[in-house]
Amino acid sequence: MPTIVSVDDSTVPGEGSSRLLLLVSSDNKHIVVEEDIMSRSRFISKQVEGFEATSQRHAILLPFSSFVLNKVIEYCSHYRGYYLLEDDPDAAPPGRSPVREWDQEFLDVDRNMLLRIIKAAHYLEIKSLVGSCARAIADMIRGKTTEEMREILGVENDFTPEEEHSPSSKCTG
Amino acid sequence: MLGLLPPELILDVLSSLSLQCLLSLSLVSRQWNSFVAANEETVYRQAAHLHDFIRSAYSSLQDALRERHGNPWRGAISWKDFCRRSVQLQRNWGGQGRAVARVLSSAGSDVHRIKVDEQERLCVTTHMHGGLTVSHLFPDVILWSLPQRYVRPYAHCEYGNGFLVFDRIGNSKEVWRLACDFHDDERPALCPPDAAQCRVSAVAAQRHCEYGGRGHFRPWALISFPETTLAYRFVYPTLLSANDSRAFLYDVRTGALVQTVEDVVRDEDDVNYVELSARHVFVCGSGEVRIFSRETGQRVMQIQSLIFVERVLAADIDSQQPQNAVVSPLPLVPIDAYDGAPYYPGEFIAVHVSSDGRDLVLLRRQGCVLFFQDFERYVDGDIESAALEVRLRSTLHLYLAFEHDRVCVAARKGLYIFTLDSARHSTSRAACDVNDPHPVSFPRISLCAVQPYKRHTWSPDLSCLQITDRRIFFTWNMRTRRVALQLYHGGDEDPPPRAVAMLQDDGHSVAESVPGAHGDVEQAFDMIAGLELNMPLQLIWGTADDTPVGCIDFSLMP
Known part of the structure; x- marks a missing residue:
């Protein structure tokens, strides 16, 4: 049901001259958001470039719920106008990026929500948010024993006893 | 999931x-x-x-x-x-794997200073009897040398980025450079090498032709300082040298004096050591370390020897050590800084900064090392709250080296290696949370003691120590020897010795003019250090031809 909606080009009073975008979530909620808030998303930026090329603006349909989308918008609004090094296309994997206190609080959500946010961030190509989520997920298993990891990851030990005792993937000695 | x-x-x-x-x-x-x-x-x-x-x-x-x-x-x-x-x-x-002690004998047995380039596999040494040698690291052979009569006895030398600096008697420093790194016409016009340098270079090149010119140096410049200086340090491209009032900074690439820093130590203090980073100059006086901004030339910080540090750790030297290990971990235990007997850890003798210019380590005479992580945070605040003090309970600290996140201290009783962040490379079992912001310096510091051979006691005249990513190099006295210790009056032209302590080969000392200083040499040192003397103390180390380059090698893989 790709609804073509025309978006008013007028600016929002008191909020600079950013144009508006209409985002439609998988539960069909229409969310209006300023363009420059979402410019952190490579995916949205590419869409906007498309609009400019064709002089046609339409709603952007997204494959996740409004609950998740609002969360992502909250993130983007918080960092509006900030340059984050991790968003750079050449940025290192998130392993050593700084952990921001605000992100930690922001991502203090249940595991399922965390997975949904990282997938949404991945879809929208927001590298900094993907990184923060990845760190938060890693924190769940960091420093845990193999047995504890199985419990957290919900996996069964399917090695045979012989395999378990062969140090096939020993790296740290 | x-x-x-x-x-x-x-x-x-x-x-x-x-x-x-x-x-x-x-x-x-x-x-x-x-x-x-x-x-x-x-x-x-x-x-x-x-x-x-x-x-x-x-x-x-x-x-x-x-x-x-x-x-x-x-x-x-x-x-x-x-x-x-x-x-x-x-x-x-970290003392959990292999370490071996080796001796590099090609450089001779009167080694005074050592500089190592692991990349080029070169070891540069100066000598007690004069001369300079460049040897190859493993196999240990001589590649090039300058004769005894040319380089003065006990010459200090510095090395970095293919540049070699050593001092002449007088105010000049010779700068040499790896022969293959430059053409003669690139040499700085401001202070070209003199005829003597060129002559000795030609002879040296001829003498050592067996390895195709590898490890050969050629003269680059002769830098004459405007005043007599006492201590110098070279961190490419800057050569820093200071006396009790001024520090001079030269760029060895151009030979130009780029900066002069005034009032480097407080009145009546002595320069013991100088150090520099890209942003700062550090001058270590006995009573105060002064830190200057290279940008402004102004003093930005000082650390007094009376600093009171709250966070104190002590090496548990009585803990059981493995019998035959060359390197073994030594526990650090917190001690109450407010408790116990009054403690004065002695004058500052050296200061080192990490290669990124952020972290600072100070060595004090009597069993104490001070650490300041990210010291610039405290430029305007109280540096005391940042400090970590570690007491090694081994008197007479002699030398300090700081490289690759490790600090090595040579003390009377042995060599000690600090790993500043033991969890960083996750070799310890500590949880690896790389982002834990700690206000105190180096919360995860760890310590190892080096005991190359149990039967060798360390002689207290270790004159040089260098640390690379895989090895420690030091001047290694192969036997316990005589050490002469003399006290002088200050100011006199030709002062008579006031006290002499001698460590005989059997480990007992005779201290003739210092009343009560009998027993082993350490007691004698302690006694002399404890005397309230209104005169400078000068220690004259005895020399013997049994000091090759020692090396603790951590690079062996199982």
């Missing part, structure tokens, strides 16, 4: 997990095992970056191996192998 994510997101998650964590994870299930195996190169490259084994997250293995050449990494075939070897090296340093 993670199975629901696309592989690239799982790899992002794994990028912040330590090698131990990855090992545990790969043992969780067949699926996880095969995920790690299938993405082995990415997973272990990311881990190498996380553990700081490589600088860029996207280095190629070839680049990484080029940077970390030589024994520990020879024949590494994969990122996993690279990580394994890097971890092994850290473990070797």
Whole structure:
């Protein structure tokens, strides 16, 4: 049901001259958001470039719920106008990026929500948010024993006893 | 649950997990095992970056191996192998792996100073009887040398980036450069080498032709300082030298005086040591370390020897040490700074800064090392709250080296290696939370003691110590020897010795003019240090021809 909606080009009073975008979530909620808030998303930026090329603006349909989308918008609004090094296309994997206190609080959500946010961030190509989520997920298993990891990851030990005792993937000695 | 994510997101998650964590994870299930195996190169490259084994997250293995050449990494075939070897090296340093003591005898047995270039595999030494030698590291052969009559006895030398600096008697410093690195017409016009340098260079090149010019130096410049200076240090490209009032900074590339810093120590203090980083000049006086901004030339900070440090750790030297280990961990235990007898850890004798210019280490005479992590945070605040003090309970600290996140201290009783952040490379079992912001300096510091041979006691005249990413080099006295210790009045032209302590070969000392100083030499030192003398104390070390280059080598892989 790709609804073509025309978006008013007028600016929002008191909020600079950013144009508006209409985002439609998988539960069909229409969310209006300023363009420059979402410019952190490579995916949205590419869409906007498309609009400019064709002089046609339409709603952007997204494959996740409004609950998740609002969360992502909250993130983007918080960092509006900030340059984050991790968003750079050449940025290192998130392993050593700084952990921001605000992100930690922001991502203090249940595991399922965390997975949904990282997938949404991945879809929208927001590298900094993907990184923060990845760190938060890693924190769940960091420093845990193999047995504890199985419990957290919900996996069964399917090695045979012989395999378990062969140090096939020993790296740290 | 993670199975629901696309592989690239799982790899992002794994990028912040330590090698131990990855090992545990790969043992969780067949699926996880095969995920790690299938993405082995990415997973272990990311881990190498996380553990700081490589600088860029996207280095190629070839680049990484080029940077970390030589024994520990020879024949590494994969990122996993690279990580394994890097971890092994850290473990070797931490007393959990292999370390061997070696002697490099080619440079001779009267070694005074040592400078090592691991990349070029060169070891530069100056000598008690004069002369300078460049030898090859393993196999240990002489590549090049300057004669005894040319380089003065006990010459200090500095090295960096292919530039070699040593002092002449007088106000001049000779600058030489690796012969293959330049053409003669690139030499600085301001202060070209003199005829003597050129003559001796020609002779030296002829004398050492057997290894195709490897390790040969040619004269680059002769820098004459405007005043007599006492201590100097070279950190490419800047040569810093200071006396009790001024410090001069030269750029060795151009030979130009680039900066003069005034009032380097307080009145009546002596310069013991100088150090520099890209942003600061550090002058270590006995009573105060002064730090100057290179940008403004102004003093930005000082650390007084009366500093009171709240956070104090002590080396537990009485703990049981393994009998035959060359290097063994030594526990550090917190002690109450407000408790116990009044304690004065002695004058400052050396200051070193990390190569990134952020962290500072100070050595004091009587068993104490001070650490300041990220010291610039305290430029306007109280530096005391940042300090960490470690008491080694081994009197007479002699030398300090700081490189590759390790600090090595030579003391009367042996060599000590501090690893500033033991969890950083995850060789310890401490939880690896790389982002824990700590206000105190080096909360995860750890200590190892080096005991190359039990039967050799350390002579207190170790004159040089250098630390590289894989080895420690030092002047190694091969037997317990005579040490003469003399006290002088200050100011007199030709002062008569006031006290002499002698350490005989049997380990007992005779201290003739210092009343009560009998027993072993350490007591004599303690006694003399404890005397309230209104005169400078000068220690004259005895010399003997039995001091080759010693080396503790951590680079051996099992």
